[in-house]
Amino acid sequence: MAITDRDHFVYGRCPNPVECGHGLTIGGGSVVPEINFTLPPMEIAESTWPEVRRQYSEMIGSVLERAIQLEVPQLLVEFETLPGMTHRPAWGLEIVRLLADALARAHTEHGLKCALRFTPNDIRESSRPPLMRRGEHWEAMNEIFSGAGHAGADMISIESTGGKEIHDKALLHADLKGIVYALGVLAYRDMAFLWSHLVGECKRQSILPAGDTACGFANTAMVLADRGMIPRSLAAIVRVATVPRSLVAYLEGATGPSKDCAYEGPYLKAMAGIPISMEGKSCACAHLSPVGNVAQAVCDAWSNESVQNIQLLSGKAPVVSMEHLAYDCRLMNTASAEDGGALRLSRWLAESDAPLDVQAYVLHPEVVLRLCERIVEGVTPYEQTIIAVQESIEEMIRAVDDNAVQLPEREVDWLNRLRVAAAALPAKEEAMIDQMIEAGSYADVYRPSEYGLQGA
Amino acid sequence: MLNLLKEAVLKGDMTEAAELTSQALEDGVSPGEILSDGLIATMDIVGQEFESGIRFIPEMLVSAEAMKSAMEILRPQLIASGIESRGKVVIGTVEGDLHDIGKDLVATMLEGAGYDIVDLGVEVTAGQFVEAVQKHSPDVVAMSALLTTTMVFMPGVIQALQDAGLRDSVRVVIGGAPVTRDYAEEIGADGYADDAPTAVALVKSLT
Numbered sequence: 001m002a003i004t005d006r007d008h009f010v011y012g013r014c015p016n017p018v019e020c021g022h023g024l025t026i027g028g029g030s031v032v033p034e035i036n037f038t039l040p041p042m043e044i045a046e047s048t049w050p051e052v053r054r055q056y057s058e059m060i061g062s063v064l065e066r067a068i069q070l071e072v073p074q075l076l077v078e079f080e081t082l083p084g085m086t087h088r089p090a091w092g093l094e095i096v097r098l099l100a101d102a103l104a105r106a107h108t109e110h111g112l113k114c115a116l117r118f119t120p121n122d123i124r125e126s127s128r129p130p131l132m133r134r135g136e137h138w139e140a141m142n143e144i145f146s147g148a149g150h151a152g153a154d155m156i157s158i159e160s161t162g163g164k165e166i167h168d169k170a171l172l173h174a175d176l177k178g179i180v181y182a183l184g185v186l187a188y189r190d191m192a193f194l195w196s197h198l199v200g201e202c203k204r205q206s207i208l209p210a211g212d213t214a215c216g217f218a219n220t221a222m223v224l225a226d227r228g229m230i231p232r233s234l235a236a237i238v239r240v241a242t243v244p245r246s247l248v249a250y251l252e253g254a255t256g257p258s259k260d261c262a263y264e265g266p267y268l269k270a271m272a273g274i275p276i277s278m279e280g281k282s283c284a285c286a287h288l289s290p291v292g293n294v295a296q297a298v299c300d301a302w303s304n305e306s307v308q309n310i311q312l313l314s315g316k317a318p319v320v321s322m323e324h325l326a327y328d329c330r331l332m333n334t335a336s337a338e339d340g341g342a343l344r345l346s347r348w349l350a351e352s353d354a355p356l357d358v359q360a361y362v363l364h365p366e367v368v369l370r371l372c373e374r375i376v377e378g379v380t381p382y383e384q385t386i387i388a389v390q391e392s393i394e395e396m397i398r399a400v401d402d403n404a405v406q407l408p409e410r411e412v413d414w415l416n417r418l419r420v421a422a423a424a425l426p427a428k429e430e431a432m433i434d435q436m437i438e439a440g441s442y443a444d445v446y447r448p449s450e451y452g453l454q455g456a
Numbered sequence: 457m458l459n460l461l462k463e464a465v466l467k468g469d470m471t472e473a474a475e476l477t478s479q480a481l482e483d484g485v486s487p488g489e490i491l492s493d494g495l496i497a498t499m500d501i502v503g504q505e506f507e508s509g510i511r512f513i514p515e516m517l518v519s520a521e522a523m524k525s526a527m528e529i530l531r532p533q534l535i536a537s538g539i540e541s542r543g544k545v546v547i548g549t550v551e552g553d554l555h556d557i558g559k560d561l562v563a564t565m566l567e568g569a570g571y572d573i574v575d576l577g578v579e580v581t582a583g584q585f586v587e588a589v590q591k592h593s594p595d596v597v598a599m600s601a602l603l604t605t606t607m608v609f610m611p612g613v614i615q616a617l618q619d620a621g622l623r624d625s626v627r628v629v630i631g632g633a634p635v636t637r638d639y640a641e642e643i644g645a646d647g648y649a650d651d652a653p654t655a656v657a658l659v660k661s662l663t
Contacts (some may be wrong), residue, residue: 038605039604039605040603040604041604041605041607041608041634042605042608043605043608043609044552044603044605082603082605083553083554083603084552084605123554125554126579127552128577128578168556168557172514172517172557172560172561173514173515173517173518174512174514180661220557224513224557226649228506228512229512229513230512230513230514231512308604388535410510414512
């Protein structure tokens with residue numbers, strides 16, 4: 001545990017800050033806005049490529065102009081490719097160069113401390129069942145990884161999808177055993193494979209191996225819960241259960257900042273001491289959530305997730321997002337300048353959301369620290385995943401009993417059912433693997449060998 | 457008997473649903489009656505309970521699976537009786553898009569409502585949709601997209617169906633997070649749904 005004391009678990013500061021890009025420090029005392037933007041509805045093709053370039057030029061130009069007008073001192077820009085740009089690496093890298101050049105000019109001409117996060121897609125799931133360690137999609141990803149630094153990226157992140165092919169199905173069936181198999185057996189193996197590779201690649205290119213996100217797992221759950229499709233308590237359990245999986249990137253040598261949509265970030269910060277990027281109310285332009293304030297409580301970079309380049313009354317949407325982030329960060333950093341100010345604001349951010357939804361409750365910094373202390377008792381990622389599931393359930397049940405968080409009646413019943421399912425999970429990873437493979441569970445959607453496992 | 461079958465489907469008991477279907481057939485209940493009054497009517501209730509917040513998706517899916525196990529017993533009898541399915545739907549996520557949770561849910565719910573489903577999977581090109589329509593002669597083509605940069609392939613599918621002379625033979629429905637009713641109208645689709653139960657109601661209204 002890198003952080004054990006709530007008094008030291010606040011936004012803007014972490015035990016292992018990083019320096020990157022043009023004089024940018026993340027986690028060193030102030031919160032940095034992280035802006036991301038994407039195309040309006042349009043096709044990405046040879047014929048539309050000049051327009052794609054023009055859109056990105058317009059977005060980065062207008063965002064930087066507004067940041068400079070608002071005297072933003074530090075800025076992180078994320079470029080997350082669209083799938084077509086990873087399938088065709090030259091396209092993705094061309095946009096990286098375009099953005100990196102704009103950031104370099106802003107630094108030279110205006111003194112803006114800034115950096116570029118580059119997030120290619122995990123396109124391995126284009127094969128069904130996915131090929132995780134070979135094939136044309138993995139090769140395209142490698143090509144884009146290997147060109148990132150040369151194109152001007154300062155760090156690489158990814159939203160990796162190992163295990164997601166099972167997790168999606170298990171989530172819809174509220175199959176806790178399938179969820180734990182996906183996260184605690186498959187996903188962590190893939191993370192170890194992917195991040196050992198990425199860390200080596202980033203070292204070679206002298207850029208940061210920033211980190212991964214369990215977005216495809218826990219944010220899928222959050223969005224489904226928000227639409228009333230699955231219980232919120234299940235989404236909260238999944239959130240905590242993703243922690244050991246995402247932690248693997250840092251055990252392999254990733255440095256942070258974690259990716260914005262990794263809402264498991266507070267857990268990673270407490271355990272690994274890395275700086276984290278978060279998003280909350282600032283990303284309502286991309287998706288809704290019940291964690292708008294609490295997500296901000298211990299962030300080191302504060303992001304909008306992504307916004308389309310569409311016209312709003314005041315200007316283009318990326319400029320609007322830039323302004324939101326700039327003011328949010330200005331407030332947080334002003335509070336930090338007062339004695340105890342950061343902790344006070346962090347508490348308000350946490351306590352304004354946590355009692356209203358179990359998904360917010362499990363992101364409350366005090367709850368995060370309690371659960372982290374239990375999770376690290378596990379030796380392997382599988383054991384940690386089991387602990388994360390069981391302890392998050394117990395934490396929620398206690399909180400509901402104490403009226404510390406509200407939960408609709410039908411959800412209380414679900415939480416109790418999930419508690420029974422959690423108690424029945426195999427304690428040993430080998431037993432879990434044997435049971436899943438022998439039963440042929442989800443056999444049609446994944447290839448065990450792609451995770452280093454023997455098939456049935 | 458049909459009430460017991462309904463209960464089995466509602467609680468998602470696959471074994472009981474199959475056994476009760478066999479028993480109903482042995483007792484002389486017609487396959488058509490079992491299908492419409494026992495199974496489809498129950499899945500309608502399941503859909504309504506989801507819409508009104510009584511059920512979650514996992515609870516819908518266990519009912520759908522119980523219905524599927526009953527259908528395995530019932531299908532040969534339906535064919536023998538000359539009873540056709542409610543219709544056929546070709547479904548897929550459009551080119552460049554890997555998202556399939558929403559599409560899978562719609563497919564499962566449509567199956568539960570008595571439709572035959574041809575699931576083309578993800579990243580389905582316009583040509584593949586056309587080929588499937590030529591091969592399966594569906595009543596409905598259902599397309600899903602979760603990205604603003606892939607929803608733009610939907611009009612291309614409709615155009616391809618037009619070019620192949622198939623557009624008048626099928627109804628086209630669309631869905632997915634960035635898709636709207638206005639967009640459906642703009643591209644000439646026949647309908648839009650924003651969740652699985654609405655998609656079922658939409659397809660029913662079109663077939």
